[in-house]
Amino acid sequence: MRIVLAAACTAMLAVAPALAQQRLNSENFNVRTTGDLVRLCATPAGDPQYLEALGWCHGYGRGALDYHRAASPANAAPLFCTPSPAPGWEDVRRRFIAWGAANGAVAGTPAVEGVFRFLIDAFPCPRR
DSSP states (O other), X not given: OHXXXXXXXXXXXXXXXXXXXXXXXXXXXXXXXXXXXXXXXXXXXXXXXXXXXXXXXXHHHHXXXXXXXXXXXXXXOOSSOOOSSOOOHHHHXXXXXXXHHHOGGGTTSBHHHHHHHHHHHHSOOOOO
């Protein structure tokens, strides 16, 4: 279940028109900020570099999740919780882009921070 969410969390589809209209260039693949990642993930299907952007979007998020899992102690409290059934990766990608558009203040934060802020907001753990 977590693997499905991990794959899903990093590949998000464009819903923000301003983001979707930007054409890609090689600089877009130097993901430094959350805004950079949101723009890359929001690449429209008609863009000549759509597949590369989609792969980079997915790979960036997946790498962040894999590193987090490897670096976190096994008994650490989870930062976010996977719903059941887990959403598909397109759904999560759309949510990430919408979240980025609605939370412009995070655009300048490091991209990896944005990935986890999104996951915490989108998939909170139940209170105990």
